[in-house]
Amino acid sequence: MPLPDIRTIxxxxxAGEQKxxxxxxxxxxxxxxxxxxxxxTLTPAGGPYLVICERGAHAGLAARYLRADGLQAEAxxxxxxxxxxxxxxxx
Numbered sequence: 001m002p003l004p005d006i007r008t009i010x011x012x013x014x015a016g017e018q019k020x021x022x023x024x025x026x027x028x029x030x031x032x033x034x035x036x037x038x039x040x041t042l043t044p045a046g047g048p049y050l051v052i053c054e055r056g057a058h059a060g061l062a063a064r065y066l067r068a069d070g071l072q073a074e075a076x077x078x079x080x081x082x083x084x085x086x087x088x089x090x091x
Contacts, residue, residue, distance in 0.1 A: 012053040048072035
């Protein structure tokens, strides 16, 4: 899966399930509730954003909320391991 042009990664995985991504990009850990309720404090300057979760189900919804807030955001439709591989291929 090709990696879109991104500046920041948003990780929705719960704290106990987060495995660190090896990347030079900033990774922000947020909950779906933070995004859904507008408590994320993200700005356009930090984007474009790539939203990830464990299996991709919540990432799409979170990216839609962020776009509704005026931010550039895309969902990663693969697993975090697939994202790690794409990041390694890019860097």
